[in-house]
Amino acid sequence: MASILDVAQASGVSVATVSRALRGLDRVSESTRAKVLAAARELNYVASPTAASLASGRTRIIGVVTPFSDRWYFSTLISGVEKSIRDHAHHVLLLDLEESASGRRSVSHDLVGKRVDGVLVLNMVLDPQEEQVLHDLGLPVVTVGRSYDAWSSVGIDESGTVDAAARHVVGLGHRDIAYVGDVAEDAAYGEVPGQRFGAFRTVLEEAGIPVRREWVRTSDWTSYDAARDARELLSREERPTAVVAGSDEMALGVLAAAVELGLSVPGDLSITGVDDIPMAQTFGLTTVRQDVRAVAERAGDLLMASLGTGRSRPDEPPVPERILLPTELVVRRSTGAPA
């Protein structure tokens, strides 16, 4: 592998000049720059990111901390972030904390220390120790889906999602409405499930509709669990005419149960979700769309903007920003007036 010295010799200048020329800095004559570029190309030279990092104090790597990397929402975020920061010549280092019933790895000193220039935290509830670690490291941090006092964040108005869905259903005339997805807050899901369910509750109360305890199901934020719960729910004597779900995955689980039980949608049952995952369109699911890629992009931009230059960290970043992106009700064929 050619090194900067090889290029310097090949083009008859010093390594300092090569470095400047290749990075597009000024104070390099055009003719020199051309010579250097030619030599570099000729030698197939690529600067060692490692050496550059050591010397500059900048790794050009962003750590993406996530509880899952294989679920739709998270992989979409990760993919979006990757594209967003790549435009700034940065790379993504995947830090999957592997959320599971038995807990998860934690954000520790040695996980991110000296390894990344900044951290993106995706929909996670960090404990105080973890917050402290990130502070001590002095790393720029941007979070998605949850805010912390000291850091900027990007998200959507969570309660606005189910709010729109519930209003839509109520507006169609439903009064027997069930909810799927009331997960207890924990590190895995953050506050989102609670916020969404809260909105459901509020809309029904405002409409003077009682929230029936037996029509509120937890599920585990997966389609399979939602299907199981819905099967039971829809087999009872008294069944709802509509089900509002906290996510499309769960809504599709409910839809699967309905199909299995021979119920017609929306004839016998209306169903709504949140997210607008690709399958939602396929199944004609009414949902509230969030633009996850846009969230990822904004988060990436925010983080890039807060990156200091070189070894000197920016002093306390200015006021943390709170960006909330809009969502949009998408009415498809899974909702209609009650029979």
Next chain:
Amino acid sequence: MASILDVAQASGVSVATVSRALRGLDRVSESTRAKVLAAARELNYVASPTAASLASGRTRIIGVVTPFSDRWYFSTLISGVEKSIRDHAHHVLLLDLEESASGRRSVSHDLVGKRVDGVLVLNMVLDPQEEQVLHDLGLPVVTVGRSYDAWSSVGIDESGTVDAAARHVVGLGHRDIAYVGDVAEDAAYGEVPGQRFGAFRTVLEEAGIPVRREWVRTSDWTSYDAARDARELLSREERPTAVVAGSDEMALGVLAAAVELGLSVPGDLSITGVDDIPMAQTFGLTTVRQDVRAVAERAGDLLMASLGTGRSRPDEPPVPERILLPTELVVRRSTGAPA
């Protein structure tokens, strides 16, 4: 941030000894090691991966080259790989080539040069130039879902998947069978679609069943396109009694179309998929399961095993391995005998 020198001073030994002690090398007395460990812990010391890389010639980073990072199959692979190589103290650098209609980025010298210790290529068709780049770099490479002469690979018996599904359907007595997912080979999907369709063709021919051209649909390997195609297919006067799909996503698209058209599954139509994505279970889809996480794990292990120690690359890696993992027919409620 504490450096190795701080630890050395704090524990009263040289940096060389600290380095040895911290990395668990021998030739360090137990008492010295204890002192060093204590000092390191006290100072919250974490060795700079950057400096270590520069000095050792090893980055402990694996580049994962993928055409998509947000589709189920790929994000599951990526997640699995991350876990697999983390056990070896390596990290994943995500290299999303962003496959799209207008092409994709390519594996170039500066994308992977000096940046990673090895490369994992996920279900992609590399062009000769890209192969050359990886060869020139002398990087260990392991591929998933496609084999190259020089590199080890992990995959499943692709034709075996649809083979099992088609035999199952034929065994149930179906003779009017359609296929969804005959994508032309291209860099985005590799050879998988062709192999799967080939199996379909073979099974039908062996059973003496003609493959009707108008019952073979391309779709774009997405549920939405499959639903569109199926809607058209199932609205014709003559319609198949079974649809074999090249993936679960597409199979679910067909299912969505069937539900929409009021067809009963499997009464009016049997459907099979491939993969066993989570939603497949939810919808009771008969499919051929592949263990994507196991594939990822094996690929990770293979790559770790082929990593040389330090600056010296292993001479030509031994014989490339070809690992094929088994698949399994999972019969659920989307298939039954024809009416």
Next chain:
DNA sequence: TTGAAAGCGGTACCAT
């Protein structure tokens, strides 16, 4: 068992 010192391949400051 321990330490001294030469790199690793760049960056960035200071001269010229």
Next chain:
DNA sequence: ATGGTACCGCTTTCAA
């Protein structure tokens, strides 16, 4: 506009 040269923080001989 260009070159000289201290670092950056760790690993790895080689001596002691």
